[in-house]
Amino acid sequence: MRRDIFQAIADPTRRAIITLIAMQAMTPNAIAAHFATTRQSISKHLGVLTACELVQHHQRGREIYYQLNIHKMKELDQWLEQFRQIWEHRFNELDQILETLKQQ
Amino acid sequence: MRRDIFQAIADPTRRAIITLIAMQAMTPNAIAAHFATTRQSISKHLGVLTACELVQHHQRGREIYYQLNIHKMKELDQWLEQFRQIWEHRFNELDQILETLKQQ
DNA sequence: TAATTATGAAACTAATCGGTTGCAAATGTA
DNA sequence: TACATTTGCAACCGATTAGTTTCATAATTA
Known part of the structure; x- marks a missing residue:
């Protein structure tokens, strides 16, 4: 069972959950109230997000x-870093490529 | 058939392809030479990447x-933007806490 | 022209995924 | 204590996925 952040954010519901709990911690019930699906499916999504350490949880009474x-x-941001360097300097390279294609 | 950049980069082989062709255009054969899989499976990955517009292609003779x-x-970068604001904000809070501790 | 090369498309398979249903455990409350 | 609430877990199902094998098409080359 592969569990990495790339696979985790591939699902739109999980991305919505991530955005939802970004600012404040929430219980599975409260999260599920925002979606047209069952609490159990949200629980499974939270399991995936927890497995790849994208979310943390702490228990408070019977609520989690x-x-x-x-x-x-940030790991996502770090992976993007290599491409950010490219798109910041691409204009020069693109000019060269277009020039090369034109000459051929 | 869902085709978005999040689903596209979920696969490790596709991420490797993206990195591979980031700097220069390559043919499917040349790309496949870098992986322990068949050319056809690479072709399918390129199909997914093309469908969500993450890669472009141009034909030159019989080579593509x-x-x-x-x-x-950049769309990935834009999605990350909301979280970048959060982690910078939290770091500011951390700075304030550390500053307060230093003064005590 | 005939053979070779580069490629995409289709059919198939095993594995995985997202979701549902049912249930058990732990906590809080009357 | 008895009951309700909050939650995770397991079994199951239909859809999707990544990969392989086979085949067709187009372009190059001998």
Whole structure:
């Protein structure tokens, strides 16, 4: 069972959950109230998000509060870094490519 | 058939292809040479990447050159933007806490 | 022209995924 | 104590996925 952030954010419901709990911790019931699906399916999504450490949770009585682990989101940012460098310098390269194609 | 960048980058082989063709356009054969899989499966991955516009291609004789559409990668960056604000904000809060501790 | 090369498309398969239903455990409340 | 609430877990199902094999098409080359 592969569990990485890329696979985790592939699902639109999970992305919505991530956005939802980004600002404040929420219980599975409260989260499920925002979606047209069952609490159990939300629970499974939270399981996936927890497995890849994108969310953390702490129990308070019988309620469990889930919250985004913002540091893990940085891994995505780090992966993007290599491409950010490209798109910042692409204009020069693109000019060269177009010039090369024109000459051929 | 859902085709978005999040689902496209969920697969590790596709992420490797993206990195591979980020700097220069490559043919399916050349790309497949970098992986322990068949050319046909690479062709399918390129189909997924093309469907969500993450890669572009141009034919040259009987060869087809695939290249990363760097602009599409920006959509990922834009989605991350909301969280970048959060983690910068929390770091500011952390700075304030550390500053307060230092003064005590 | 005939053979070779580069490629995409279709059919098939095993594995995985997202969702539902049912149930058990733990906690809180009357 | 008896009952309600909150939650995770397991079994199951239909759809999707990644990969392989086979085949057709188009372009190059001998």
